[in-house]
Amino acid sequence: MLKPGKPAGQGTITVSSQELKDSRVVTMEVEARNLDKKDFLGKSDPFLEFFRQGDGKWHLAYRSEVIKNNLNPTWKRFSVPLQHFCGGDPSTPIQVRCSDYDSDGSHDLIGTFHTSLAQLQAAPAEFECIHPEKQQKKKSYKNSGTIRVKICQVETEYSFLDYVMGGCQINFTVGVDFTGSNGDPSSPDSLHYLSPTGINEYLAALWSVGSVVQDYDSDKLFPAFGFGAQVPPDWQVSHEFALNFNPSNPYCSGIQGIVDAYRQALPQVRLYGPTNFAPIINHVARFAAQAAQQRTASQYFVLLLLTDGAVTDVEATREAVVRASHLPMSVIIVGVGSADFEAMEQLDADGGPLRTRSGEGAARDIVQFVPYRRFQNAPREALAQTVLAEVPMQLVSYFKAQGWAPFKPLPLPAKGPAQAPQA
Numbered sequence: 001m002l003k004p005g006k007p008a009g010q011g012t013i014t015v016s017s018q019e020l021k022d023s024r025v026v027t028m029e030v031e032a033r034n035l036d037k038k039d040f041l042g043k044s045d046p047f048l049e050f051f052r053q054g055d056g057k058w059h060l061a062y063r064s065e066v067i068k069n070n071l072n073p074t075w076k077r078f079s080v081p082l083q084h085f086c087g088g089d090p091s092t093p094i095q096v097r098c099s100d101y102d103s104d105g106s107h108d109l110i111g112t113f114h115t116s117l118a119q120l121q122a123a124p125a126e127f128e129c130i131h132p133e134k135q136q137k138k139k140s141y142k143n144s145g146t147i148r149v150k151i152c153q154v155e156t157e158y159s160f161l162d163y164v165m166g167g168c169q170i171n172f173t174v175g176v177d178f179t180g181s182n183g184d185p186s187s188p189d190s191l192h193y194l195s196p197t198g199i200n201e202y203l204a205a206l207w208s209v210g211s212v213v214q215d216y217d218s219d220k221l222f223p224a225f226g227f228g229a230q231v232p233p234d235w236q237v238s239h240e241f242a243l244n245f246n247p248s249n250p251y252c253s254g255i256q257g258i259v260d261a262y263r264q265a266l267p268q269v270r271l272y273g274p275t276n277f278a279p280i281i282n283h284v285a286r287f288a289a290q291a292a293q294q295r296t297a298s299q300y301f302v303l304l305l306l307t308d309g310a311v312t313d314v315e316a317t318r319e320a321v322v323r324a325s326h327l328p329m330s331v332i333i334v335g336v337g338s339a340d341f342e343a344m345e346q347l348d349a350d351g352g353p354l355r356t357r358s359g360e361g362a363a364r365d366i367v368q369f370v371p372y373r374r375f376q377n378a379p380r381e382a383l384a385q386t387v388l389a390e391v392p393m394q395l396v397s398y399f400k401a402q403g404w405a406p407f408k409p410l411p412l413p414a415k416g417p418a419q420a421p422q423a
Contacts, residue, residue, distance in 0.1 A: 024082040025157045026117065028149060030064075031074040035129065035145035038100035038108045043069045045101040046110060048147075052086050053093040061085045061094075066101040071145070082154060090118040098129050098147060111144035123152040158406055160392030163399060166406020169299050170216035171287070174258055175280040176202060176243065177307035178229035179273040181339070185266055191308050191337045192266060201336045202306050203259055205372045205383065209304055209332065210255035212384045221251040224258045227280055229269040237272050239279040274312035277305060281320040281331060288327035297404040300395050301329040309339035311347070318356050321347060325354075325362035330394045332387050335371040344369040364397055365390070 030048060038044045047066045051058040062080045067073035086092040094115050099107040111129030119125065128143040135141050164170070183190030191201055214220055224243040231241045242250035243261035245268075252258040284303045291299035311317050321331065335341045347354065347369060353361040368390045375383040 022081070022083045022088050023157050023159070023162070024088075024154055025079045026082055026085045027077065027079045027151065027153045027155060028120070028123075029075075029077040029151040031072070031148050031150060032098060032129070033072050033146050033148065035071045035073075035098065036110050036131070037071060038110060043071050044110060045069060046071075046073050046098055047101055047107075048075060049097045049099070050080075050085070051095040051097070052084075053095070054087060058095055077151070079157075081157075086117045090121070091116050094120070096127070096147065098145070113147065117152075117154075120149050120152040121154070123149045125149045125152075156405070158396065158399070160396055163297050163300075163395060163406050164216060166297065167408040168297050168395070168406070169218060170213065171299060171301045172210070172213045172217055172222050173284050173301065173303045174206065174210070174222060174224045174243075175240075175277075175303060175305045176206075176224070176226050176262060177275060177305075177309075177336070178226045178269055178271050179275050179308065180228075180271045181273065181275075182271055182308045182337075185271070192271070194263070194266070198263070201372055201376075203262065204380075205306055205334045205336060206258060206262075206304075207255060208375075208380045208383045209334065209387050210258065212381075212388060213302060213304075214255055220254045222255070222258055223250045224252045224261055225250060225280055225283070226265060226269065227277075228271070228273050228275055230272045231269050235270065239276045240283050241269075275307060275309060276313040276316070277307075277311050278313050278316035278320040280305070281317065281324060285320065285324045285327055285329060288324065288329040292327055295402070295404070296407050297399045297402075298407040299328060300398070301327075302391060303329070303331045305331065305333045306336055307333060307344075308335070308337040310341065311344070315357055317347065318354060321354055321367055322356050322360055322362045325364050325366050328395075328398050329366060330391050331367045332391070333367065333369045334383075334387060335369065335373075338373060341369065341371055364394065364401070366394055 032046060035044055035046055045066050045068050048064040049060060050062045052061045061084055062078060064075045064078065067075065082088055086094060094117065095112060096115065097112045098110045100110055101107055109131060111131045113127040113130060115127060127147045129145045129147050131144045134144065182192050185192040187193060194200055225240050226243055227239040229238065229241070230236065231238045243258065243265045244250060244252060245265070252261050281303065284301050288301045291301070324331065333344050333347065335344055347367045354367070355361050368387060370383065370387050372383065375386065
């Protein structure tokens with residue numbers, strides 16, 4: 001709306017803000033019964049709106065989805081930040097409006113009621129949905145239906161940094177593909193060929209991702225394995241050999257230690273095959289399972305697989321990933337070279353839950369696949385940002401599903417800005 005004296009095109013927009021320091025959320029599940037029929041040809045299409053009172057006005061805090069043609073709807077469970085829902089005060093007046101959706105925006109009020117978070121927390125709780133005009137006109141008017149709050153809980157929603165600052169140790173493991181499809185390492189056409197600068201795509205991807213992950217690992221000791229090669233002394237194919245050839249202590253000191261072990265291992269093994277992921281995924285999963293038995297948010301495992309092509313043991317890998325989805329673990333796959341990575345995209349499961357042949361679904365999506373060449377000419381941090389984008393969410397979703405708070409009490413906010421590693 002134009003203010004007096006303002007020329008056209010110079011209106012005023014007022015923006016109000018609220019600093020949110022409270023990490024608690026309100027989670028609710030709501031249903032309705034016997035709502036009034038508002039549509040001439042069918043039943044109502046009801047939706048809910050929750051408003052909090054502040055500054056003498058009603059501010060929209062949440063709007064539900066519309067449930068078509070239903071007078072007894074059950075809406076999806078939802079969560080709203082506590083500060084946004086009621087300003088952090090359980091006694092703040094809350095207005096709930098139930099309306100019938102119309103596509104032209106002229107939604108019809110079914111009924112409304114007033115409450116507070118304190119009253120909602122007495123769930124299960126029922127409220128009469130009242131239409132003020134109908135109430136005034138009809139003495140016999142009772143209500144326009146009832147709204148039943150089935151669940152109303154206030155929970156703390158922890159972030160990735162809350163868990164890290166609370167002492168969660170990120171355990172980073174690397175697996176490198178030594179299958180024959182990479183090509184003879186002595187040939188410049190090979191993906192394992194070390195250029196005069198001592199770098200190839202494998203090492204470039206390792207540096208990019210590892211340099212970020214290592215900031216979350218206090219001891220900077222990383223287990224590093226190879227797979228798909230014939231290894232001395234018996235030249236049997238191995239799918240989880242220690243890069244430093246010390247199976248009892250496969251740890252490398254920092255990312256540079258992994259790079260050094262890789263360079264030393266490369267001329268000592270024979271590239272072979274097939275490309276089996278399951279053994280190394282199961283290897284890390286065993287440690288993750290041991291950590292999960294502590295029933296604390298103290299450890300999380302990240303496996304970085306660097307590979308040049310499609311996985312051979314597809315079903316075994318699916319089974320391994322589905323089992324690992326129940327553990328504190330994520331799998332990052334970086335595709336090196338220009339092979340067909342369609343099977344990797346399926347493991348990523350962005351289109352729906354990954355399933356085994358028997359139909360068992362993954363508890364959560366724990367695989368992130370990224371083709372390295374998409375970022376070959378981008379800044380190094382671009383690959384790391386994309387590869388690690390889902391890990392914080394995966395870590396939080398696992399610990400939240402277990403109901404585990406940060407391992408140690410979170411420190412009080414510092415007076416000045418504090419530096420934290422960036423993922």
